[in-house]
Amino acid sequence: MTGSSVGCRSAARRSNTGRARDGEYGATTGRAAGAAPQPGGPSMAESQRVIALDHLRMSDVEHVGGKNASLGEMISQLAEAGIRVPGGFATTAFAYREFLTHNELQARIAARLASFDVDDVAELARAGAEIRGWIAAAPLPPALDRPSRPRTRR
Numbered sequence: 001m002t003g004s005s006v007g008c009r010s011a012a013r014r015s016n017t018g019r020a021r022d023g024e025y026g027a028t029t030g031r032a033a034g035a036a037p038q039p040g041g042p043s044m045a046e047s048q049r050v051i052a053l054d055h056l057r058m059s060d061v062e063h064v065g066g067k068n069a070s071l072g073e074m075i076s077q078l079a080e081a082g083i084r085v086p087g088g089f090a091t092t093a094f095a096y097r098e099f100l101t102h103n104e105l106q107a108r109i110a111a112r113l114a115s116f117d118v119d120d121v122a123e124l125a126r127a128g129a130e131i132r133g134w135i136a137a138a139p140l141p142p143a144l145d146r147p148s149r150p151r152t153r154r
Contacts, residue, residue: 049095049144053088064090095144102141105134 056072068090
């Protein structure tokens with residue numbers, strides 16, 4: 001899931017830092033707009049699920065992966081030169097971990113990865129295909145499905 005991007009229009013209002021404020025288009029956390037993070041819970045940045053590409057920079061690699069961070073950087077740097085880069089959104093590493101937890105896939109994946117000889121390339125390919133199948137068949141958690149759905153419909 002990290003690394004996915006789909007075309008969309010950017011409608012985010014930005015804070016003074018240039019980032020969308022919590023609960024707005026560019027920073028979907030599942031909390032109401034302006035709601036504070038829960039004490040002891042993840043910070044806003046750690047709990048974002050979906051982020052508009054035009055809000056990303058290379059400093060966001062750990063949250064959205066290198067490809068999405070690079071797209072965000074290109075959007076911000078090339079727009080001034082008149083070069084158009086398609087918009088979209090990235091799902092975050094937080095969203096991916098939440099997805100795995102929601103579908104109880106962590107232990108299943110770990111068990112499958114522990115059950116074969118890593119030097120057996122054919123078995124590695126079979127395990128990878130099996131794991132990808134589990135992921136593709138699993139439903140999105142509601143907190144991720146809601147914010148991404150309007151952006152994917154055109």
